[in-house]
Amino acid sequence: MLKEFKEFAMRGNVIDLAVGVIIGGAFGKIVTSLVEDIIMPLVGLLLGGVNFTDLAFTYHKATVKYGVFIQTIVDFLIISFSIFLFIKLFNKLTSKQEKAEELAAPAPSQEEILLTEIRDLLKAQK
Structure with missing residues (x-):
């Protein structure tokens, strides 16, 4: 185990x-x-100057802090938007790096060029 x-x-x-x-x-x-x-x-x-966390009302002995709930929703929206922007920036940087790697692909060697020409000649003969 x-x-x-x-x-x-x-x-x-x-x-x-x-x-x-x-x-x-x-x-x-x-x-x-x-x-x-x-x-x-x-x-x-x-x-x-409104602070959402201070918003509340009391019903009998129970205090309902709806401002904290509103604050949590606002925090969630801001955090999710911040993460969205971060991921978008990350993807943009990653795609630029991938494009640079594609552009920097090595040119075919002389041997590969010669073999390609031979292949094309053989195809043309058929």
Whole structure:
């Protein structure tokens, strides 16, 4: 059983997943800081200093904090848009790199050119 677990844990997909989770957690902290410390204060200024988290009402003894819910939705939208922009930028950079690699493909060698000419001559004879 220990051997099977070792094979499972050392499989590439599991390690890639673990790395993705760790990097995702770190990226999540960056995006959360961006939203809470930079974007939301600016949104608050645009909305006249309204802080959504303070919005609530009390019904009997229960306090319904609907402002926290609104704040969570706004945070989600900003975070998802930030991730969308990041992925879009990443894909753009990746496609530029792939195009550069395609353009930098090596020219055929003299031997390949000669073999291609021979092939074309043999086709023409038939």
